[in-house]
Amino acid sequence: MAYITGPDVVKYACTCGLLKPITHLYFCRYCTQIRCSFCVCHEIDSNFCGKCSENIPSSEARLKKNRCGNCYVCPSCQQDLSTRIASKGSANPEEAKSTPKKMYYLLCQFCRWSSRDVGIPDQSTVTGGWPKRENVHANRLQELVDSYKAIILASKKHQQDKEKKKRVKCLSYTDRTGVTAAAIRKRLGLPADMTHPMLKNRPKNPEPAKAKSEVEDLPDSIFTEPLNLAEIMSIEQRLLQPEQQPTTVDKLFPVHKQLSIKRSLRCRSCEHNVSKPEYNPNSVKFKIQLFAYYIIPEIRIVTVEPLRSGKTSELIVKFTNPTQHQTTITFFELDLDEVESVVTEEVAEVAESFEQSLYLQEKQQLSLPSLGSLSQPSSLLASRTPSITVKPRRIKEDLNCKIGIPESSFILLPRDDAAEYDDSGDSHNIQDDPKLVKWRKSNKAFIRLYVTPNEDLPLNSEVTCGFVMQHIYTNTITSKVENKEPQQYNHKVKVFLTLGNSVGCD
Amino acid sequence: MPIYESLSSDKLSVVLDIGAAYTKFGFTGEFSPRSIITSEVLCSKTKKLRRIWDYESAEDLYDLLVDFIHVIFFKYALLSPKDKPVIIVESLLCPTTFRETLAKVLFYHYEMSMMFILPSHLVCLASLAIDSAMVVDVGYKEAVVIPICYSFPVVKAWQALPLGGEAIHNNLRTLLSSSNTGIQDLPESTLENIKVRCCFVTKKYRADQLGSAKPEIATCPDVKYPIGGAEHMTVTGKVRERAFELLYEEDNDHLCLSTMILDALLQVDRDLRQKLMGNIVLIGGSVMVPGFKARLKEELEMQLKNNRYSKLNISTIAFHSLPCKENYAAFLGGALYGATELLNMKSLTRETYFKENRLPDWINFKENVHCA
Ligand SMILES: [Zn+2]
Ligand SMILES: [Zn+2]
Numbered sequence: 071m072a073y074i075t076g077p078d079v080v081k082y083a084c085t086c087g088l089l090k091p092i093t094h095l096y097f098c099r100y101c102t103q104i105r106c107s108f109c110v111c112h113e114i115d116s117n118f119c120g121k122c123s124e125n126i127p128s129s130e131a132r133l134k135k136n137r138c139g140n141c142y143v144c145p146s147c148q149q150d151l152s153t154r155i156a157s158k159g160s161a162n163p164e165e166a167k168s169t170p171k172k173m174y175y176l177l178c179q180f181c182r183w184s185s186r187d188v189g190i191p192d193q194s195t196v197t198g199g200w201p202k203r204e205n206v207h208a209n210r211l212q213e214l215v216d217s218y219k220a221i222i223l224a225s226k227k228h229q230q231d232k233e234k235k236k237r238v239k240c241l242s243y244t245d246r247t248g249v250t251a252a253a254i255r256k257r258l259g260l261p262a263d264m265t266h267p268m269l270k271n272r273p274k275n276p277e278p279a280k281a282k283s284e285v286e287d288l289p290d291s292i293f294t295e296p297l298n299l300a301e302i303m304s305i306e307q308r309l310l311q312p313e314q315q316p317t318t319v320d321k322l323f324p325v326h327k328q329l330s331i332k333r334s335l336r337c338r339s340c341e342h343n344v345s346k347p348e349y350n351p352n353s354v355k356f357k358i359q360l361f362a363y364y365i366i367p368e369i370r371i372v373t374v375e376p377l378r379s380g381k382t383s384e385l386i387v388k389f390t391n392p393t394q395h396q397t398t399i400t401f402f403e404l405d406l407d408e409v410e411s412v413v414t415e416e417v418a419e420v421a422e423s424f425e426q427s428l429y430l431q432e433k434q435q436l437s438l439p440s441l442g443s444l445s446q447p448s449s450l451l452a453s454r455t456p457s458i459t460v461k462p463r464r465i466k467e468d469l470n471c472k473i474g475i476p477e478s479s480f481i482l483l484p485r486d487d488a489a490e491y492d493d494s495g496d497s498h499n500i501q502d503d504p505k506l507v508k509w510r511k512s513n514k515a516f517i518r519l520y521v522t523p524n525e526d527l528p529l530n531s532e533v534t535c536g537f538v539m540q541h542i543y544t545n546t547i548t549s550k551v552e553n554k555e556p557q558q559y560n561h562k563v564k565v566f567l568t569l570g571n572s573v574g575c576d
Numbered sequence: 577m578p579i580y581e582s583l584s585s586d587k588l589s590v591v592l593d594i595g596a597a598y599t600k601f602g603f604t605g606e607f608s609p610r611s612i613i614t615s616e617v618l619c620s621k622t623k624k625l626r627r628i629w630d631y632e633s634a635e636d637l638y639d640l641l642v643d644f645i646h647v648i649f650f651k652y653a654l655l656s657p658k659d660k661p662v663i664i665v666e667s668l669l670c671p672t673t674f675r676e677t678l679a680k681v682l683f684y685h686y687e688m689s690m691m692f693i694l695p696s697h698l699v700c701l702a703s704l705a706i707d708s709a710m711v712v713d714v715g716y717k718e719a720v721v722i723p724i725c726y727s728f729p730v731v732k733a734w735q736a737l738p739l740g741g742e743a744i745h746n747n748l749r750t751l752l753s754s755s756n757t758g759i760q761d762l763p764e765s766t767l768e769n770i771k772v773r774c775c776f777v778t779k780k781y782r783a784d785q786l787g788s789a790k791p792e793i794a795t796c797p798d799v800k801y802p803i804g805g806a807e808h809m810t811v812t813g814k815v816r817e818r819a820f821e822l823l824y825e826e827d828n829d830h831l832c833l834s835t836m837i838l839d840a841l842l843q844v845d846r847d848l849r850q851k852l853m854g855n856i857v858l859i860g861g862s863v864m865v866p867g868f869k870a871r872l873k874e875e876l877e878m879q880l881k882n883n884r885y886s887k888l889n890i891s892t893i894a895f896h897s898l899p900c901k902e903n904y905a906a907f908l909g910g911a912l913y914g915a916t917e918l919l920n921m922k923s924l925t926r927e928t929y930f931k932e933n934r935l936p937d938w939i940n941f942k943e944n945v946h947c948a
């Protein structure tokens with residue numbers, strides 16, 4: 071787990087120019103390019119409540135202001151509130167049996183805040199019609215909104231009318247010929263000007279607020295009464311309820327729980343999803359998951375000799391092939407000034423058939439009887455305006471160490487889940503360059519590289535080197551659809567290794 | 577009502593007021609923000625919170641804003657930003673770098689369809705339905721005074737001083753460390769809570785007394801304030817009353833909050849002066865403290881007797897009470913403006929932005945936006 075949460079010592083360059091560990095990257099199969107959360111388009115797939123795990127359609131979520139109707143959080147500490155049954159103690163046990171009247175109240179298990187603290191009466195249903203705070207200014211503000219809307223609409227109308235009149239004026243021959251505008255309208259087959267007289271009247275301006283000379287003075291008690299800190303809310307507690315911003319503890323009301331979302335990620339160049347979750351809030355699975363981790367060989371640093379400026383050290387890195395296809399790894403020199411970083415070969419010739427198959431794929435996805443089509447109808451997909459692609463940035467990384475680029479390449483065998491249980495030893499017969507490949511087992515290979523930190527590198531500074539790794543990406547989409555041989559592409563990735571700090575000579 | 581709401585809900589657009597300390601986020605046509613959150617993002621490299629306004633360069637700000645807008649849309653608004661309009665409420669004194677970078681992020685990165693930029697000093701008057709006022713915005717970084725006359729911000733009369741939450745927190749830190757030994761590096765969040773929970777703006781005669789060597793009055797009671805679990809520190813009555821005093825301590829140029837307002841007034845046409853002083857509107861989180869308005873009135877009255885301002889000839893000073901909390905007054909204005917057709921009429925569209933590749937200046941823009 072440490073390599074997921076720990077410092078990112080091996081970073082891959084995304085097409086957009088950001089460096090990220092492989093676990094944070096996606097690989098768009100359709101563009102054969104790396105993508106990351108920064109350069110894809112995020113979309114909201116579904117809304118759900120994190121407490122009751124209920125899916126809430128987006129229209130309903132909007133109506134409920136993105137909050138769950140049934141779940142509440144504590145206004146004091148923001149933890150989930152739980153509903154408690156109040157045993158309505160009756161003096162007569164028989165009576166209690168005959169009319170089991172349960173009452174409910176809300177309690178915070180963490181800070182012990184309860185709805186009874188603020189005098190909210192217990193409710194007779196579980197979901198409870200917990201009272202809401204009304205905005206005392208709502209009427210006045212609604213009045214303002216309505217009249218502003220009307221004023222703007224009227225002025226817009228007025229402007230349009232003026233423009234219309236101007237246009238009519240252009241036909242100045244009407245004056246000379248004595249033909250009226252109305253007659254022309256008739257002749258042209260336009261309906262007569264029937265603006266409603268109501269709309270011609272300007273709507274009334276709202277009543278302006280009055281300023282007051284008398285201002286509220288500080289109460290005299292503030293100078294003499296001791297302050298009870300426990301009754302005064304902190305800024306975080308106040309801002310949790312933005313409308314009221316309660317200053318004292320008696321004004322705290324339970325707050326509806328904010329909904330959570332599931333997101334799908336879409337490649338901005340080809341509009342295909344690189345990640346799409348399952349609709350069910352309880353599911354952590356994906357319908358589409360084009361994670362780079364499943365496609366691009368993973369690199370891990372195994373050992374590195376102490377790094378000294380100007381001295382060559384041996385570096386052992388492990389390559390793992392995550393795919394079901396054999397791949398060949400070739401190294402290239404890294405050039406940060408090169409703009410067109412990812413070179414995909416053989417793309418052009420298959421482009422047409424490829425696109426067709428994509429179309430089929432997309433159609434298949436949509437026709438799946440899953441609920442996904444509910445949340446994102448096909449008409450929505452069609453009406454999407456194409457995304458704009460942002461120019462990739464220059465990679466910001468200071469390389470202070472040279473790496474010897476091996477001339478020979480090596481093969482990585484496909485992943486074989488059964489190999490783990492196979493004790494019969496390595497049965498591969500691969501002719502490896504013994505200088506390059508130190509050891510190999512199933513889909514992994516340990517590779518020996520040589521690194522030389524720069525001469526002028528000060529002591530104890532972080533050493534970073536980089537290279538370009540080319541691997542063969544086997545595209546299986548086409549073959550699945552058309553029963554063709556899988557297409558293979560050479561895909562290049564820029565890889566950056568942080569090797570640790572330089573030490574002095576001894 | 578539900579039918580009406582479901583019909584109109586399609587038109588809900590996001591309104592954003594990105595303040596120096598807090599960002600107010602909500603939707604058009606609603607009367608309060610959905611959330612008020614700190615204007616900070618978690619830095620992926622250092623794993624520390626970074627304030628958006630502490631940006632080092634335009635590129636740095638771009639990345640900060642990308643992260644911040646992402647949080648707003650995917651954690652709070654729960655709305656895909658692509659092809660949606662957005663209403664931005666910002667100060668007339670907002671730095672060009674910030675405005676340009678924000679537009680770049682919204683149009684290029686999030687592909688939003690329209691951006692409706694509204695000046696905070698002007699739109700906060702929408703909830704009062706008035707068109708002329710002396711608008712005093714005391715925020716986190718600074719206090720900014722801009723008079724609004726007949727829906728036109730008189731920008732040439734603007735006054736700004738670094739008198740806001742930040743200065744108050746620093747003042748409080750100094751006061752606390754002198755009365756409590758060993759307490760120096762209190763985090764700002766603690767200082768802010770001490771400020772809102774214990775401190776207030778005291779009356780002028782008390783402030784004068786407390787400032788003198790031998791006060792003849794008793795201070796308000798001390799407060800034992802818990803610090804990090806078991807420990808306590810004492811917030812003395814004197815500290816509680818003096819935390820806000822720096823607003824009225826004149827600096828080397830004899831400037832303070834009250835003189836700012838009157839200096840702005842001097843820049844305005846003679847006939848409008850009394851109208852403006854009869855319509856003072858206070859906005860910004862820092863004005864919400866108890867006693868703020870009363871003390872400002874006292875200070876203004878005192879300054880008006882001064883030679884410097886006697887020619888202003890002001891007879892009455894009157895304040896408006898907003899139909900909302902002052903810290904989201906500008907947001908509310910944006911939400912009211914954004915609910916009208918103006919959104920479609922006056923917005924900067926993505927197409928125009930790509931063509932011009934820059935934002936229109938406030939000067940041109942102001943001509944276009946005045947309603948009511
Ligand atoms: Zn990227
Ligand atoms: Zn729920």
Ligand SMILES: [Zn+2]
Pocket residue numbers: 144145146147148149178179180181182183
């Ligand atoms: Zn609680």
Ligand SMILES: [Zn+2]
Pocket residue numbers: 098099100101102337338339340341342
């Ligand atoms: Zn793509």
